[in-house]
Amino acid sequence: MKKSFIFIISVLFFSAISMLNFTVISATSSKTYINNNIKTENEIVEMAMNNSEKLQNNEHYQKIVIKQDGKVLPDNANAKAFQYTQRIKSETDSEGITTTTYSTISVFMVDPGGGGGGGSSLPDYDSAQYRSDWDGSIGVKAVSTIYWTETNSANWYEDYIELVMVDGEWTVYDPQLWISSKNVEVRAMGNYYINSYLIHYNKTVDFYPTSGSFQYYSPTHFDFYGALTSLSYGFGVNMKCTVNRGGFSWSFEFFNSYSNNIWG
Numbered sequence: 001m002k003k004s005f006i007f008i009i010s011v012l013f014f015s016a017i018s019m020l021n022f023t024v025i026s027a028t029s030s031k032t033y034i035n036n037n038i039k040t041e042n043e044i045v046e047m048a049m050n051n052s053e054k055l056q057n058n059e060h061y062q063k064i065v066i067k068q069d070g071k072v073l074p075d076n077a078n079a080k081a082f083q084y085t086q087r088i089k090s091e092t093d094s095e096g097i098t099t100t101t102y103s104t105i106s107v108f109m110v111d112p113g114g115g116g117g118g119g120s121s122l123p124d125y126d127s128a129q130y131r132s133d134w135d136g137s138i139g140v141k142a143v144s145t146i147y148w149t150e151t152n153s154a155n156w157y158e159d160y161i162e163l164v165m166v167d168g169e170w171t172v173y174d175p176q177l178w179i180s181s182k183n184v185e186v187r188a189m190g191n192y193y194i195n196s197y198l199i200h201y202n203k204t205v206d207f208y209p210t211s212g213s214f215q216y217y218s219p220t221h222f223d224f225y226g227a228l229t230s231l232s233y234g235f236g237v238n239m240k241c242t243v244n245r246g247g248f249s250w251s252f253e254f255f256n257s258y259s260n261n262i263w264g
Contacts, residue, residue, distance in 0.1 A: 033090040041143065044105050048082040064106050067253040073110070082107040085258075088147075099151045101164075106144075106256040110243075140177055144168030144184075144237050144256055150229065160226035162218075163188050163235040169213035170241070180249075181242040182209050186216055187257070188235040190227020201225060234259025 039047070064081045066073045083106045090100040147165040166186055170179055189202040205222045207214060216222060227233035236257025243250050 030094055031092045035087055035089060038086055038088065039084070041105065044082075044084050045107055047084070048107060064108075064255065064257070066108050066110060067255075068110070069251050080107075080109045083256075095153075097151060097153045099149055101147065101149050103145055103147045104256065104258055106254070108142075108254045110250075110252065140170060140172050140174070140179060140243060142168065142170045142239055142241070142254065144239050144254070146235070146237055146256055146258070148235065148258065151226070157228070157230050159229045160192070161190075161229050161233055161235075162226035163222075163224055165215070165217035166237040167213075167215035168237070168239060171212060176245055178244050179241050180244060181240070181251075183207070183240040184209060184214055184216070185238040185240065186222050186236075187238065188222075188224040188227070190225065190233035190235075191231040192225045192228060199225075229260070232259075232261045234261065 064083050066081055083104065085102055085104045088101045088103060090098055092098045145165075145167050146163065148161060148163050150159070150161045152159045163186070166184075168184070170182065172178060184207040185204055186207070187204045189200075191198055191200050193199070201224070203222075203224060205216075207216060207221070218224065224235070227235075234257060236255055236259075238253055238255040238257075240251070240253050243252060
């Protein structure tokens with residue numbers, strides 16, 4: 001029987017300009033650019049399997065990690081993580097202010113107890129063994145997506161970035177596995193001005209989904225300020241859960257984030 005994989009796919013879409021195809025929609029004194037080449041979740045996973053350098057060469061690529069029982073799992077252990085970002089659209093108004101919408105995808109794979117007992121082992125994602133095991137025998141899949149906007153004007157020091165929505169879901173395929181203690185953390189930090197005063201914030205909002213899916217958006221569920229891009233900022237979603245199998249359990253954190261400093 002093939003190994004049971006926890007296949008965690010956190011979806012945030014950041015992408016290099018050179019890889020995009022855009023449609024230009026003209027309006028009176030404004031323009032909208034829409035990316036017509038959005039890669040699907042399966043396409044991104046396939047790209048990671050075939051050539052991970054394409055992900056690392058992405059304009060907004062950042063290294064992400066998986067935590068198991070509070071400890072960061074090293075690469076080539078029982079976990080793999082990838083990230084990819086895509087630009088969805090850009091809009092420029094009559095005053096020359098451009099707002100660009102992105103989403104970022106982070107793919108996390110873990111195999112708790114795959115070797116029997118309490119041990120774990122996951123073959124390299126680009127190995128023949130992994131290609132053989134990556135099929136319908138996936139144990140659990142989790143998907144989270146982050147949407148954010150970046151607003152640019154003529155004055156660079158007024159540019160800002162803002163988290164606008166996160167969504168995701170867990171799906172269990174292997175009847176030997178089940179998920180408990182689901183917790184979604186939406187986090188943001190940054191700086192902004194109010195009446196010439198510089199204000200710093202660092203906020204976390206917790207949610208506890210009762211079903212296998214979630215969707216949270218600003219300002220209904222969280223209300224973070226836009227952060228100045230000229231100073232430190234960061235935001236993301238952390239999917240926490242416990243994966244159970246027989247008499248064993250593992251606590252995981254899959255933190256999908258984007259920042260301009262070391263943050264996590």
